[in-house]
Amino acid sequence: MRRLLLAALGCAALVLAVAGQGACESKLEPVDPSFAGRTLTVGVVIAPPFVEKDPNGNYVGVAYDLWEDVAQDLGLRFTTREYGLEALLAAVRGGEVDVGVSALSLTPEREAQMDFSQPFYYSGLGIAxxxxxESAVERVVDAIFSSQVLFYVGSLLALLLLVGIGVWLLERRRNPEHFRPGGKGIGDGMWWSAVTMTSVGYGDATPKTFMGRALAMVWMFASVALLATFTAGITSSLTVDTLTGRVxxxxxxxxxxxxxxxxxxxxxxxxxxxxxxxxxxxxxxxxxxxxxxxxxxxxxxxxxxxxxxxxxxxxxxxxxxxxxDPQLYGFAFPRGSLLRKSVNVALLRRLVDTEYRAQLYGPYLGKQAIQ
Incomplete structure (x- = not known):
């Protein structure tokens, strides 16, 4: 008798569980009676991967497939009409269509003119x-010829030329053996400014005048700070560009x-x-x-x-x-649509299912895009 009682209780619990599950699954918001027996007009805009046409001319896509499933859950019949984006928005505002299906982003301006479903996709601008x-050699070459490195090198050469011309102007008359006349003398001055800056100091060119030696002393002290600045800047640029990607x-x-x-x-x-x-x-x-x-x-x-x-x-x-620049995508309805509530409930019931989201997004966006 005890075993029979336990078996009966077990069967009753099983029946109640199945019934409860069925009741839960049937809790869809009833569609307003005004839509009973009607064939809805659905407006779409071609916007892959949300709405596109397959080789047979049938509409498919993330948004369209989702709408078909929601309509099936609610027992809705519909026909599809294709528009451009602005034309579809105007058709929704004017009540020409019952629902707009595409990659329609929710914006304050649109929300003021029409109603939207709960968002079915959350995204924004991406970077490809x-x-x-690139190979290591390519990255090094790109870094060397980057605008930042070229700026440092160009600035350094310009500064060497400026100091070289200055010392040549001061030394060319009293020291022609080291700072020759004309262009050769400017070259001598630039050579002197370079070896002085790097502390090499070959001694093949040395200023003799008071002003020339004063400029040399200032240039020696300034070179310590300038060379450190240039070295740090170029090293930083090469290290960042070489060890990391560009974007x-x-x-x-x-x-x-x-x-x-x-x-x-x-x-x-x-x-x-x-x-x-x-x-x-x-x-x-x-x-x-x-x-x-x-x-x-x-x-x-x-x-x-x-x-x-x-x-x-x-x-x-x-x-x-x-x-x-995040965006939310949803279905669009005319203001005050009695269809929106029912669609929202059916939409959310679909999207809370992880397996369903994988089936919906995967074929169009790949596994990495499944949310």
Whole structure:
């Protein structure tokens, strides 16, 4: 009898657990009755990897696949209509479509004119760099001919020339055997300033006049500080450029060759930050220039960079971790839409599932982009 009682209790507990799980899974927000039996109009903008067309002409992508799953969960029927970005936003504002699906970022200006779902993707501007690192020799050569090192060397040569001309002007009449007339004498003066600065002091050229020797004394003391400054600056530049890569984040962009998509958010952000950019008509063209060595970095929306890397540039391009100028992507609805609440609940139920996110993002963005 005792065993029968325990078995009965176990079966009852199992039934209650299954029933409870089923009840939990069925807790979707009911769709407003006004949408019952209706075929919704969904507006899209082609924006890989969020919305694109497969070889058969069917709409696919991160945003579109997610919308299809949400619509299936809610039992919604819909037709798809393609727009440009501005046209879609106008259609959402005017109620021409029931929902807008694409890489639609949530901004204060848009939020004031329409409603948005909970965000389904959080990202921002990413930085693509070459995946194949330069050899040590190439990095050293690049560092030696960098603008910073060339500035130090040029400044040093100009200073040597200035001091050389000065000592030649003071010594050319009283000391012609050491500081010859004309251009040769200027060369003698520059040679003297160089050997004096480096403390070599061959003695083949020495000033004899009072003013010449006074200049020599000042130059000797000044050379100690100047040489230390030049040495430290050049050493620091060579060490940083040689031991580390060129680009590690946004702070490095002002110092390197940067590409952007013309008329993109990346162009607007970098130009506003007074960073020089090279403009390209397509992302593919920009990444190709990066691989060919014409650029040190290419800046664009990070998920789109992941998409192109995953599709066409695997092994050639590396996307730096992290992003800047963050953006949230969501579905857009007309103001006061009665559909938004139901979509939000279904959307969140999907996105809390780690396995589902991997299935949604993985095919388009690669494993490294799965959040």
């Amino acid at each position: 760099v070459p995946a194949v690192a 590690h984040g946004p702070d490095d962009l002002p110092k390197v060759r940067v590409g952007v998509l013309q008329d993109s958010a990346a162009e607007e952000e970098l130009v506003a930050g007074h960073i020089g950019v090279r403009r390209y008509q397509t992302v593919d063209a920009g990444l190709t220039a990066l691989v060919d060595g014409d650029l040190d970095a290419f800046v664009h929306d990070q998920p789109i960079l992941h998409y192109y890397q995953h599709r066409d540039f695997t092994g050639d391009v590396r996307i730096l971790p992290g992003f800047f």
